[in-house]
Amino acid sequence: MTHVSVKVDGAAYEDEVEPRLLLVHYLRDRLGLTGTPVGCDTSNCGACTVDLDGQSVKSCSVLAVQADGCAVTTVRGLAVDGEWTALQRAFHERHALQCGYCTPGMLMAARDLLRENPRPAPDEVRQALEGNLCRCTGYQNIVRAVLAAAGTTPAPGDSADPTRSAGSAGSADRAEEVPA
Numbered sequence: 001m002t003h004v005s006v007k008v009d010g011a012a013y014e015d016e017v018e019p020r021l022l023l024v025h026y027l028r029d030r031l032g033l034t035g036t037p038v039g040c041d042t043s044n045c046g047a048c049t050v051d052l053d054g055q056s057v058k059s060c061s062v063l064a065v066q067a068d069g070c071a072v073t074t075v076r077g078l079a080v081d082g083e084w085t086a087l088q089r090a091f092h093e094r095h096a097l098q099c100g101y102c103t104p105g106m107l108m109a110a111r112d113l114l115r116e117n118p119r120p121a122p123d124e125v126r127q128a129l130e131g132n133l134c135r136c137t138g139y140q141n142i143v144r145a146v147l148a149a150a151g152t153t154p155a156p157g158d159s160a161d162p163t164r165s166a167g168s169a170g171s172a173d174r175a176e177e178v179p180a
């Protein structure tokens, strides 16, 4: 067993863990923080995405011992004093989810994008979320929500499609495709 000292969503934890324990299983099974789902367990779907010391990571591809001494933020840690962030509100208001299984990972990856690029272009949003799979939505509203949170969505009545890339006719259709 290996000792880990980690802060998760602002709370400090000390534990003895098996060196092979994955961070996602530590969060869910040891700490009971089930807001971070396991979608594939093979680093493909992105559902398990969390923030590890400022970097968005797939927590099924990180060992709990690698988080020793780190701060982890999960989807549960996003709201401030019970108030959703603009990004969370945008997902809600833009219907950017159906079953919601991918949503924690989408929110964490989108948050990471907006931190580094507060005004992303639609294609940059798609690129940033390409490691996060959604089986339900077709991605269109997810992209819209991220753009809305970034303040880049045109006002109602504006003919511009916020999911369409400037100067690339037909690119809006790509939102229907599964990101690579």
Ligand code: FES
Binding pocket: 037, 038, 039, 040, 041, 042, 043, 044, 045, 046, 047, 048, 049, 058, 059, 060, 061
């Ligand atoms: S559960 Fe981690 S990427 Fe799918």
Ligand code: FES
Binding pocket: 096, 097, 098, 099, 100, 101, 102, 103, 133, 134, 135, 136, 137
């Ligand atoms: S909303 Fe169901 S997987 Fe994305």
